[in-house]
Amino acid sequence: MIDLLGITKTYTTGAQSLQVLKGVDLAVETGELVAIMGSSGSGKSTLLNILGLLDGYDEGMYRLDGKNMAQLTERRAAELRREMLGFVFQSFNLIGFKSAAENVALPLYYQKVPRKERLRRSHELLERVGLLEWADHLPSQMSGGQKQRVAIARALAAQPRVILADEPTGALDSTTSEEVMVLLKELNGDGMTMVVVTHEAEIAAECQRTIRLRDGLVETGAHV
Amino acid sequence: MRWWERDPWLELAQVLLRNPFRTLLSSLGVGWGLFMILITVGASNGLEEGVKADMGNRVKNSAFLWGESTSLPYKGYARGRGIVLTTMDVAFLEENATTLEAVAPRNQLGGWRGGNNVTHGLKTAACGVYGDMPVYKDIDPIVIMEGRYINERDLEDRRKVAVIGKRVRQLLFDREEQVLGSHIQIQGVTFTVVGVYRSQQTGEDAEESENSIFTPYTTFNHAFHMGDRVGWLSLLIREDVPGDTAVAEVLRLLKAQKSVHPDDPRGFGHWSMAEMHEEMTTVFSAFRWVSFVFGGLALFAGVIGIMNIMLITIKERTRELGVRRALGATPANIVVQIMVETLTLTVLAGLVGGIFGVATLEALDAFLAASEDNGIFRHPHVTLDVLLTALGTMTVLGAFAGVLPALRALRVEPVEALRT
Numbered sequence: 255m256i257d258l259l260g261i262t263k264t265y266t267t268g269a270q271s272l273q274v275l276k277g278v279d280l281a282v283e284t285g286e287l288v289a290i291m292g293s294s295g296s297g298k299s300t301l302l303n304i305l306g307l308l309d310g311y312d313e314g315m316y317r318l319d320g321k322n323m324a325q326l327t328e329r330r331a332a333e334l335r336r337e338m339l340g341f342v343f344q345s346f347n348l349i350g351f352k353s354a355a356e357n358v359a360l361p362l363y364y365q366k367v368p369r370k371e372r373l374r375r376s377h378e379l380l381e382r383v384g385l386l387e388w389a390d391h392l393p394s395q396m397s398g399g400q401k402q403r404v405a406i407a408r409a410l411a412a413q414p415r416v417i418l419a420d421e422p423t424g425a426l427d428s429t430t431s432e433e434v435m436v437l438l439k440e441l442n443g444d445g446m447t448m449v450v451v452t453h454e455a456e457i458a459a460e461c462q463r464t465i466r467l468r469d470g471l472v473e474t475g476a477h478v
Numbered sequence: 479m480r481w482w483e484r485d486p487w488l489e490l491a492q493v494l495l496r497n498p499f500r501t502l503l504s505s506l507g508v509g510w511g512l513f514m515i516l517i518t519v520g521a522s523n524g525l526e527e528g529v530k531a532d533m534g535n536r537v538k539n540s541a542f543l544w545g546e547s548t549s550l551p552y553k554g555y556a557r558g559r560g561i562v563l564t565t566m567d568v569a570f571l572e573e574n575a576t577t578l579e580a581v582a583p584r585n586q587l588g589g590w591r592g593g594n595n596v597t598h599g600l601k602t603a604a605c606g607v608y609g610d611m612p613v614y615k616d617i618d619p620i621v622i623m624e625g626r627y628i629n630e631r632d633l634e635d636r637r638k639v640a641v642i643g644k645r646v647r648q649l650l651f652d653r654e655e656q657v658l659g660s661h662i663q664i665q666g667v668t669f670t671v672v673g674v675y676r677s678q679q680t681g682e683d684a685e686e687s688e689n690s691i692f693t694p695y696t697t698f699n700h701a702f703h704m705g706d707r708v709g710w711l712s713l714l715i716r717e718d719v720p721g722d723t724a725v726a727e728v729l730r731l732l733k734a735q736k737s738v739h740p741d742d743p744r745g746f747g748h749w750s751m752a753e754m755h756e757e758m759t760t761v762f763s764a765f766r767w768v769s770f771v772f773g774g775l776a777l778f779a780g781v782i783g784i785m786n787i788m789l790i791t792i793k794e795r796t797r798e799l800g801v802r803r804a805l806g807a808t809p810a811n812i813v814v815q816i817m818v819e820t821l822t823l824t825v826l827a828g829l830v831g832g833i834f835g836v837a838t839l840e841a842l843d844a845f846l847a848a849s850e851d852n853g854i855f856r857h858p859h860v861t862l863d864v865l866l867t868a869l870g871t872m873t874v875l876g877a878f879a880g881v882l883p884a885l886r887a888l889r890v891e892p893v894e895a896l897r898t
């Protein structure tokens with residue numbers, strides 16, 4: 255599903271430049287649940303953003319579902335994001351003035367799905383993550399674990415091929431972390447390809463494979 | 479965005495109502511701008527209407543012309559010669575002028591702030607006394623309340639008859655007294671009252687005009703020893719001829735007739751309702767433009783306010799915009815969203831201001847209509863084209879105000895926005 259070959263990424267701030275990725279090779283197969291581990295600042299988020307087409311890379315090759323992702327226009331990247339990718343963030347990133355159901359429905363809005371259909375599907379997904387009765391609540395009225403489950407429902411809304419999660423349990427206590435992981439594993443059980451960035455060993459242990467980043471290179475676990 | 483869909487508007491409502499107080503404050507400027515435009519234009523319309531109404535229902539296509547001293551020597555005459563119009567000139571104009579409906583000579587005795595010159599029994603009054611032709615009624619319309627106006631027979635027979643104004647009647651007669659058929663003395667000459675009239679004008683003009691007495695022109699000239707001298711000419715211009723064209727023709731004819739240099743700016747004085755009206759129209763249209771410019775500036779300031787608020791909002795919503803991008807919003811989606819938000823905020827604010835403006839004018843209009851006093855200010859209103867121009871200007875300004883925030887929103891990098 256995902257193939258990276260020799261991906262490099264350098265951040266330049268003023269006169270300083272920092273090469274965060276120095277030639278990353280890795281592959282993720284369809285239906286896998288993969289963890290990306292590494293110490294803080296090792297470039298995990300950078301890598302995930304590149305995978306998510308939120309950020310560009312300097313050199314190397316990225317193939318998503320067999321298609322080369324080189325030189326995408328903003329518009330094309332947006333289209334691919336909404337058709338192929340679902341995101342889960344550490345800080346949930348729900349839209350504060352929208353209800354849970356509306357948050358979940360938002361990706362479908364950009365897919366031009368009619369409103370009725372959108373709300374039907376968002377309620378279905380909320381039921382799937384066990385939050386149907388919270389559909390009309392605002393994010394501010396929910397706990398961290400609940401917010402992350404809404405975010406996961408939102409990531410699923412557009413029926414993506416891959417879900418990319420950046421420290422999805424980073425802001426949660428261990429019990430709710432566990433609940434979220436159970437949910438992610440269930441989804442993977444249904445066949446969803448998932449890449450989970452984490453720096454917690456317990457979380458990584460629940461995934462099928464761990465890709466370890468160090469000094470901008472993949473240390474272990476690049477392939478199945 | 480497909481505007482007929484409900485979602486973008488719901489979305490918009492959510493965004494705007496999230497901080498209703500700020501939305502209100504930022505829209506205030508635009509609302510105020512539009513309100514200002516409507517109120518000032520409406521007020522200037524009201525003033526225009528009031529002033530024009532006050533100029534009376536005097537026929538718009540009338541002009542007045544009299545002799546003055548010349549300022550250029552011509553055909554052996556020195557400059558400074560006084561021109562006196564006579565009944566011959568009236569006949570000459572009737573014969574030769576093509577732009578006129580009617581020519582009426584007039585003469586006057588007494589008048590504004592003159593001494594007492596009319597008596598009836600023991601009562602006296604100071605009135606303007608005129609020698610008039612029957613046609614004068616068409617030039618400066620009055621309303622006959624009792625009896626009749628001067629007619630051709632009066633003129634032919636030099637009858638000593640008089641048509642008196644409402645005010646004259648009040649001054650000379652008791653309330654119950656029979657007026658028609660009774661006698662009054664004008665500078666010692668006895669006249670029989672055959673009619674009472676009132677003016678169509680308002681205010682001071684009406685009072686002045688109702689303090690007058692009309693007598694047949696021929697009688698007047700004979701009784702007051704005017705010979706064939708004409709005080710001034712009243713001209714009724716043909717409907718299809720512009721006022722200045724007619725005045726120009728008459729001047730040309732009379733200058734030739736009275737041996738006045740064709741280029742002499744003097745020799746004759748004239749005043750025309752049409753010229754006056756045109757001048758008024760120009761003045762008030764300038765007035766309207768000034769209102770528009772100042773209101774437009776207020777509107778502009780308001781729109782800048784909205785733009786500022788939108789820029790602040792963009793900053794606050796960086797994360798939201800990043801999330802939207804991550805969820806698949808294209809740059810075009812974002813631009814349209816911000817433009818529509820700005821435009822809607824502007825238009826809503828403007829509509830509220832516009833509705834308040836129109837309502838205020840309506841209320842004022844109703845109030846003025848209800849009060850009997852027909853002052854110089856009446857029927858304040860705005861026409862549909864003013865309203866549409868104001869709304870159109872506002873929409874264009876709103877679109878303009880959306881550009882910068884939209885560009886700012888575009889610059890939001892999804893990665894930046896989502897960085898924790």
Ligand SMILES: Nc1ncnc2c1ncn2[C@@H]1O[C@H](COP(=O)(O)OP(=O)(O)O)[C@@H](O)[C@H]1O
Binds near residue numbers: 266274292295299300
């Ligand atoms: N936009 C950026 N500009 C400059 N440096 C950046 C930028 N984003 C990340 N970095 C740097 O790149 C390194 C890797 O960051 P990141 O990928 O967020 O690491 P991780 O997620 O593994 O903690 C860090 O040293 C960070 O400071």
Ligand SMILES: [Mg+2]
Binds near residue numbers: 298299300
């Ligand atoms: Mg990170």
